[in-house]
Amino acid sequence: MTGNTVHAAEAAYRKKRVKRIKKIIVGTAIVLLLLPTIMCLFLLVKVHSLEKQIETITKVSDSGVVKAQEKEVKTTKAPKKASTAEPTIKPTDDTTTKKVYLTFDDGPGSQTGKILDILKKNHVKATFFVTGKEDASSKKIYQRIVKEGHTLAMHSYSHIQDVIYDSKEAFEKDLKQINRCLYEATGVHTKFYRFPGGSSTQNTSLSIQNFIDVLKKNHYLYLDWNVISPDINNANATKEQVVTGVMQGVDAYDTAVVLMYDVADKPMTVKALPSIIKQIKAKNYELLPVDESMILIQHNNGNQEEGK
Known part of the structure; x- marks a missing residue:
């Protein structure tokens, strides 16, 4: 192969x-030029698709609102025509207001005066289920309870359960003793009784119903509780625990x-x-103080949940 031939071949190869x-440069340039256009077209298609979806969702939402409004219109009663007659005014009975009855057992004692002072300061009336005491100091406490508008109630005379619940006769004897004691001190016949241990007590020789019958025969009402202060079952309960409980x-x-409890070893009552x-x-x-218009909470009747 001559020199001219070699040069010609190389020239052709270079060409x-x-x-x-x-071609590569031109192709690349074309791709680079077309790529933004393609991306724009792609984005336009996606935007159009999203607009369609939004339109569909809006229609469904509007339809739901319209149906809800139609339902409301259908279920709303038409207003009654105004009456020309004079309206009848009836007494209101607001049964939705919670009623709380604070009751203190086992007094009178060294704490009773302090409890009465707190109640007086806060303009609150409560109920005292007391036991029988004949000393002058106790009689003054009975009198103060009545004078300051609280309910004086019976919690037995002796508070000795083994004696009180030994028989119907023993129970009635104790009942008459506490009634006499309170009447002689205050001139008031009390209406309410709380069984020592409550009407759910198991510390009786007879069914508690026997003693309930004695109360009924003597026209007394009995009352238990559905809220108990934590310090009654926990001697170490703090003030905060008592309030929270x-x-x-x-x-x-x-x-x-x-x-x-209205007793000396339960100081958290006062605190x-x-x-x-x-x-x-x-x-x-x-x-409120306990009275005959209240809902009676009675364990023996299963009435612990009343008003819940």
Whole structure:
């Protein structure tokens, strides 16, 4: 192969290579130019698709609102025509207001005067289920309870369960003793009785119904409780625990009868009482003394949940 032939071949090869490179460059340029256009078209298609979906969702939502409005219109009663007659005014009976009855057992004692002071300061009436005591100091406490508008109630004379519940005769004897004691001190015949241990007590020789019958025969009503102060079962309960425990119970019932002890070894009654009253008032619950119009909470009748 001559030198001219070699040069001609190399020139042809270079020419082809240049053409190939030009094609690659041109192709790349075309792709780079077309790519944004393709991306724009793709995005336009996606936007259009999303607009369709939004339109569909809006229609479904509007349809649901319209149906709901139609349903509301259908279920709403037409207003009654105004009456020309004079309206009849009936007494209201707001049964939705929670009623709270603070009750104190086992007094009178060294704590009773302090409890009465707290109640007086806070303008609250409560109920005292007392035992029988004949000393002058106790009689003054009975009198103060009545004078300050609280309910004085019976919790037996002796509070010795083995004696009281030995027989119907023993029970009635004790009942007459406590009634006499309170009447002689105050001139008031009490109407309410709380069984020592409650009507659910198991510390009786006879069925509790026998003693309930004695109360009925003598026209007395008995009352138990559905809220119990935590310090009654826990001697180490703090003031905060007593307040929290009582309020949890009060919140659970429409008619809450709270059991607290009026005895020297339960000092948390006096310490916690102001906070309990404050929280009850803050919730706009009624604080009332026990009376004949109330819902009676009676364990023996299964009436612990009344008003819940």
